[in-house]
Amino acid sequence: MELKSKLCLVVLVFSVLLAVSSGLDYKERDPGLRQCMHQCQHQEGYDEQQKQICEQRCDDYIKQKRQEERQRRRGGGDTSFVRYDENMEQYQGGQQHQQFDQNPYLFEDQDFDTIVETDQGRVQILQKFTEKSDLLRGIANFRIGALITKPHSFVAPHHFDADCVFFVFHGRPTISMVRGDKRESHNLERGDILRVPAGTPVYIINRDENEKLFVVKLLHPVNLPDQFEAFYEGGGENPQSFFKAFSPEVLEAAFKTERDELRRLFGQQRQGSIMKASREQIEKMSHSSRSSEGLWPFHGDQPSTPFSTSSKSGPFNLLRKRPSQSNRHGRLFEADSSDYKQLEELDLQISFANITRGSMIAPFFNSRATKISFVLDGEGFFEMACPHLASQESSQGGSQRQQRSSSPSYQNVRGDLRRGTVFIVPAGHPATAIASRNNNLQILCFEVNAKDNVRLPLTGKKNVVSQFEREAKELAFGVPGREVDRIFNKQDGEFFLEGPNNQQQGRIRSVV
Amino acid sequence: MELKSKLCLVVLVFSVLLAVSSGLDYKERDPGLRQCMHQCQHQEGYDEQQKQICEQRCDDYIKQKRQEERQRRRGGGDTSFVRYDENMEQYQGGQQHQQFDQNPYLFEDQDFDTIVETDQGRVQILQKFTEKSDLLRGIANFRIGALITKPHSFVAPHHFDADCVFFVFHGRPTISMVRGDKRESHNLERGDILRVPAGTPVYIINRDENEKLFVVKLLHPVNLPDQFEAFYEGGGENPQSFFKAFSPEVLEAAFKTERDELRRLFGQQRQGSIMKASREQIEKMSHSSRSSEGLWPFHGDQPSTPFSTSSKSGPFNLLRKRPSQSNRHGRLFEADSSDYKQLEELDLQISFANITRGSMIAPFFNSRATKISFVLDGEGFFEMACPHLASQESSQGGSQRQQRSSSPSYQNVRGDLRRGTVFIVPAGHPATAIASRNNNLQILCFEVNAKDNVRLPLTGKKNVVSQFEREAKELAFGVPGREVDRIFNKQDGEFFLEGPNNQQQGRIRSVV
């Protein structure tokens, strides 16, 4: 039929386009997808419904293609970028999540774009939050990224038009920044937090000779709300240095140098922006942990001292701080602007939770901060009580509602967690995280809009309901006050508790 | 004809949907409307014009249905939620505004959604400002609500993902909040302003045994710009407690309690989120005006003292403050962050104007604050000079314009005011409010973006024009300076003036 043949044409055109395009850049999640959608929009004779069917098929086709692409790139097997061990060439197999989840608060492998990749490492950026769901538009101006490089690697000098906060989880990076007219170098290690202000030229080495580098980044763009760019000072052909964008006569005048010499300088580099450095180069750049001017007494491979925060621009080690919560079920490390002043401008708090295997975090909610959580290691799942989805579902379906309008209903939002999963817990939403029986679950949280935020526990010590007056408890629950007390006082743990006995792992139980 | 039969089909489908849905939740103003629009969008064969006609009919049909719905719910008669007296069952009849006004700055009954309703009270939330007009997108991140409950009522414990500022106009509520790990209770009374920070669990009683509770709220969501949710800690079936959203095994581990017991606890409550409390319960919760820990010397049924603002989180009584303006034509009470520090974070100022019957407010404008005004009592009308609408009108109609482009033209925006009307006066817009001859007009104003705001009077004492130099007056008006002075100095009143003699009440004279 007419529709089918047109659809075939669309798919044919699209597959040709896809064959020549691979990889994705910061801004266009999928140019092939865009092209496909464009065709659907402009097909002669399509009405609205047909266009929608066409677009849906584009979407499915693209997702499928990308899965296959990743498999090809990795030599088959699991394409999860996070299922790797110390030796990056080997990958552990694992269950592939074929279904495309409908959970708007959960992000997995396929939601990351690889925007830089060489044989020495890669940079992956999570899609815009609003691309997944309009419910996340409150945090639209934040992006999540990850930098993974091999030992003894070098990341070419560049700057972003975005503020950036690093967290180091593997490897030993040295980050050099040019601020004002001097360079600062910081030897970082596992647990270090460092803010790189927008527009600061940086280059990075992994000084470790065995361990890969794994850095999680939160980015806050300054030019556009949800989008940022990399500008490579150093480079040539690949990475392309931005110097090449100026016309030859302008460069000649700017450098007072003939264009042929400049062409040579800016035409050499072809290795890509992450490359191998020799042992000698690494050594030299590791020890030059002082700026080219001035004294920086707190750098070098010293353990963080209590005084390191007085170094205005140095890192802060989250894992060396005394945990705010600690028992046999887990440990919680928190840093706010009183620990690391640079968090203040971004209204940010950072926390790291290490949930012992078989344990859980007592359900709680943040009064005003939204958590952007990145799973660093381990497995488990999270659960959240969510009113949004329930209302959307019922409104779109026009399903039965109670005769008298009443309170919202809450859906269980649940998602499996494993290395590399990102999940969002908005302010006010009660949530919990549970570690598997096999491994500790280690989660890094960027908590945005953190000023005056309070954690309100829902079970265990100091839980919210136990603060109510007796009469309020009775009226609220419709059972005698002592009954409420009995139940709400039984759990005497605080923050980290013993986990459920029959843990159901496996597939993501998403909302729909 | 084809179009008509399709339209009938749409209307039929829609009416079936509507029959099973009543009430509205926070986010979907009208799921039936959405369904109807969806049908229009996807009708095969409709071109753009036909779709628009179809959508307009959906809109009209819905509005009509909702009017009828409210009449059914109230047993006929006037459905205005604000036309009631002390005894909530009796309603005064009143002229129904059948026409749907085109005034983008005025909101009436039909613009409020009843999001909670039981036989003990209800909560009504004004639609998003941007739903009425794109001209209001500057205040899109504020919402207006009203809480109305019977005497001796109890509102179940809940928190919002929104900052909230209360103003008490009727009744004597006691508001209990859990902050950190203690509970604060505040006995409020008429005129009290209280801020409840986002994410704070609260429950409320009306301790009065005769007077209904009437609280006006300004909400500032934290997760999404213009939308917020309620999370009920206390509850069961109705209101649904969010605890029920967690899976049984997670709750068992969190509470260290068997699931059957938990099912019982969270399955009892069916009364809805506003319920009746016994006299004893009310008494106990009225006197416990101290937190469970610590001293709160300023609570209890004491009149507000000059020192009450030193209690960081206690209320501030607006009506007990000395009025900023007071004469026989009216009184103005104003509170800013110097009176109540918590207003600072929201950049908010609150004012209450009591315009004596037959009087008016001298026309003035705010230099930078936008007024969100809620009419608490009385009748009257407001007038405003508005350049936006004039330009839109002429641009869309392509009507004649002067050959030389010149200044904008100003339309008279006028609206009838009565209890429950909300009207917006943007910054810089000259406006005035006039009370009817029969009743005082009492208006509560939330003034947002209040920092450094200045009121500039246009007539009467200290009016703006009288500050101009003589030459400026002559050049500006093209009449001798003394002529300008004569007219601008005649009115010696300040802020509240004698009203117009021939007051024209009645229908809203809206813009179109």
Added chain:
Amino acid sequence: MELKSKLCLVVLVFSVLLAVSSGLDYKERDPGLRQCMHQCQHQEGYDEQQKQICEQRCDDYIKQKRQEERQRRRGGGDTSFVRYDENMEQYQGGQQHQQFDQNPYLFEDQDFDTIVETDQGRVQILQKFTEKSDLLRGIANFRIGALITKPHSFVAPHHFDADCVFFVFHGRPTISMVRGDKRESHNLERGDILRVPAGTPVYIINRDENEKLFVVKLLHPVNLPDQFEAFYEGGGENPQSFFKAFSPEVLEAAFKTERDELRRLFGQQRQGSIMKASREQIEKMSHSSRSSEGLWPFHGDQPSTPFSTSSKSGPFNLLRKRPSQSNRHGRLFEADSSDYKQLEELDLQISFANITRGSMIAPFFNSRATKISFVLDGEGFFEMACPHLASQESSQGGSQRQQRSSSPSYQNVRGDLRRGTVFIVPAGHPATAIASRNNNLQILCFEVNAKDNVRLPLTGKKNVVSQFEREAKELAFGVPGREVDRIFNKQDGEFFLEGPNNQQQGRIRSVV
């Protein structure tokens, strides 16, 4: 064919509309365009493609019409509003840029709307930044305007619902503002910066009897993000005074004056909002540089003293400040909140660069501030390295990309500069400006999001790359370190350098 006849009908309808409309108001850039687009949208039988073709023709037709319109108004010749000399009736001919450039960062004559025009002067406002490109949505809440009046002119009293920062380039204005209940008058001169807070009634005279007034304005609206209105206190028929928008009975009560007298007062002025003032009137308003109350010791025609900034609301003269950079190739004057406190609230910095003929600014980038640059005098061009456009181009074209995703590629964005050109340089983007051989190039920059901004030079003294460690240079460029040093150290100039020898002027070499 059917399409052609329908298109002719559209064009016919449209041309009739256009014949009666001239000039543009603040909000509707082109009502005729809007009408034309509307017709295209609702044409029966048009599919998506046909609609797009129709809309594109509307667009082209409108642009052409507007060019012709401007020529008619000016009596032929160049319609550029900025090609004029001291005597405003004479215009210098110049090359008309017929092509419509695709450069999203460059704005020229046709991008300004004349929103006020009389025979004594005019006000021109640059279109919304987002109308040109979505890439500029980060600065959407700023608007640029220019006020040009003849000598001895008077601008009628008005206020905006926008904060406003003035820069005086020609003429000697006296600006009178009503703040609180007193009037402040400031005699300004070339180089003065003054902030007028939102909602402040102002009137302006040009006290010079020979020199025209030319003031550049940055506006920051308070009601709507990207749109503002003028409210004329003084006026009558033209400019229309907003007093006329109130109903007669309300005005009678407000003024305690009969409506006939009021009609007379508000019905006289027909000269438009910019009118001629007599010598005596100018003299009287020049000398009354004190407010009607209180002492203002720093006003009057005194040169700015070091203490003038202590006058809280007085102007700051940018050109009298010691230049931050100065050599034979140019001078740079900068003012931030430490110079003029009022810039702090807008997070603004203002700079003025005077590039000597034949010279250039060394390529640099701002770490976080975006530059909104207005060319005040001279000619030249700018170049910028831009990653955005490259990505968009390739994504839309689905062109070949490298097999391994790598760094972005940078396009050369270049634009010719002349008086009245506005160009944007976003944060992090390397850019440079070059003056022609014939004239100095004088550029005024409003730098928004200025807090903590740093300028990072790319060539010359203190350039960024020279701060890198030797190993980093070698790894980055793939050439020996000394080679990099040799090239990056050759240019010993700072900020202003000798320009290119073979300057290519002429047409804008835009991106596409």
